[in-house]
Amino acid sequence: MSRLKLGVIGAGVWGKNHVRTVAGLADAELAAVCDTDTKVRDRVARQYPVTHVTADVVDLLSQVDGVIVASPAASHARIALQCVEAGKPCLVEKPFALTVRDAEAVARLAADRKVSVAAGHLLVFHPAVERLRALVQEGELGKIFYLYGLRVNLGQIRADENALWSFGPHDVSMALYLLNDQPIRVAAQGRSYLQPGVEDVVFLTMEFASGILAHVQLSWLDPHKERKLTVVGAKKMVVFDDMEPREKLRIYDKGVDRPPEYGSYGESLAIREGDIFIPKIPNIEPLAAELGHFVRVARDGEVPRASAADGVRVVRVLDAATRSLAAGGTPVTL
Ligand SMILES: NC(=O)c1ccc[n+]([C@@H]2O[C@H](COP(=O)([O-])OP(=O)(O)OC[C@H]3O[C@@H](n4cnc5c(N)ncnc54)[C@H](O)[C@@H]3O)[C@@H](O)[C@H]2O)c1
Missing domain, CATH: 3.40.50.720 (NAD(P)-binding Rossmann-like Domain)
Structure with a gap:
C-alpha cells in the first residue's frame, strides 16, 4: 500500500x-x-x-x-x-x-x-485515559459521583487565548470522553493577572444530567506542574497522574458502604479502605x-x-464557560 x-x-x-x-x-x-x-x-x-x-x-x-x-x-x-x-x-x-x-x-x-x-x-489517545474510560464505562468504579482535574504549570503564557481555551480543551474533551456524556450546565471563574482580558487561572465546573460534577483547575501561573485527574465512584476511585513516568493510574478500592438496613444516620455508613492497584499501561506516545x-x-x-462533532461539543462547553466567566461565575445552561 x-x-x-x-x-x-x-x-x-x-x-x-x-x-x-x-x-x-x-x-x-x-x-x-x-x-x-x-x-x-x-x-x-x-x-x-x-x-x-x-x-x-x-x-x-x-x-x-x-x-x-x-x-x-x-x-x-x-x-x-x-x-x-x-x-x-x-x-x-x-x-x-x-x-x-x-x-x-x-x-x-x-x-x-x-x-x-x-x-x-x-488525551483520548492516551493509553491511561483509554483504560480509565473502560473502568468508568464497564462499571468497575460503580456509579460515578464526581471527578476533578488539575492542569497547572508556569507558562507558556499566551496572548491570543486564555488558560481556559489553551488548557481547557484537554480536560473537557477527556471528561466528555470518559463519561460519554455532555454537561447541561457550566460555571467558570477566573482572573487575568498578567495581561488585561486574558485569564491566567480558570476554575471550571461542569454539571451533567446524571448528577455527576466535573471540576477543572487550569492555570499557567502556578509553581507546580500538575496533570492530574481524580475520578470518584461509588465502588472505587482512580487517580490518573500524567506526571508519573510509569505508574500513571492508581485504582483505589476505597469507598463508603451503606449497609442494607441503612436509615438516615450517617454513623451507620462504613468506610472501606481496600487495596490500591496500579495497572500496567502500555508505553505509547x-x-x-x-x-x-x-x-x-x-x-x-x-x-x-x-470527530468534528466532538470538536463542536467541546467548543460549546468552552463558549458557555466564557459566558460564565464574563458573568462572574454565574452558571450557564447548555
Ligand atoms: N494538543 C496539544 O497538546 C497541544 C499542545 C500545544 C499547543 N497546541 C495547539 O497547537 C496550536 C499551535 O500552538 P503552538 O504552541 O505551536 O503555536 P506557535 O505560535 O508556536 O506556532 C504556530 C505556527 O503557525 C504558524 N502560522 C501562523 N499562521 C499561519 C497560517 N495562516 N498558515 C500557516 N502557518 C501559520 C506560525 O508561524 C507558527 O510557526 C494551538 O492551537 C495550540 O493550542 C496543542
Missing part, C-alpha cells in the same frame, strides 16, 4: 511535534509543511530536505492526501474549511475553533462534502497514537475517535 502523503500547517512550538511524528510514521510520509514564518520554513527545510515547504496553504493542499492543522487557534476554522473544500481530510488541533458558529460550520461542511475531520483531542489513527481515518475512512 502506498504511503499516505500528509501535510502539517503550522510548525511552531507544538506543530513541530506533529512534523517529527509524521516523519516517523511507517504508513505515511511528511509530504509538505506550510508556515507563514520564514525562519520556521528554513528550519523545516534544513531538517527535512525532501519535504515540500511552503508559505501557501493552497500550495500545500495540492501536494497532500491529508492535513494536520497546528496553526494558531484563530486560524483553525478557516484553514479546516479550506482543507474540506479541497476534499482533504484534516485533523484540527485544539481548540477546534474559537466560536460555536465556526466549529459548526466546519462540522457541517465536512458532513456535506463527506470529508473526514478529526478534532485534536490528544499519545501523539503517535493520534496520528496513526488519523492515517486510518484519512486513508481507510475509519470513524474519527474525536
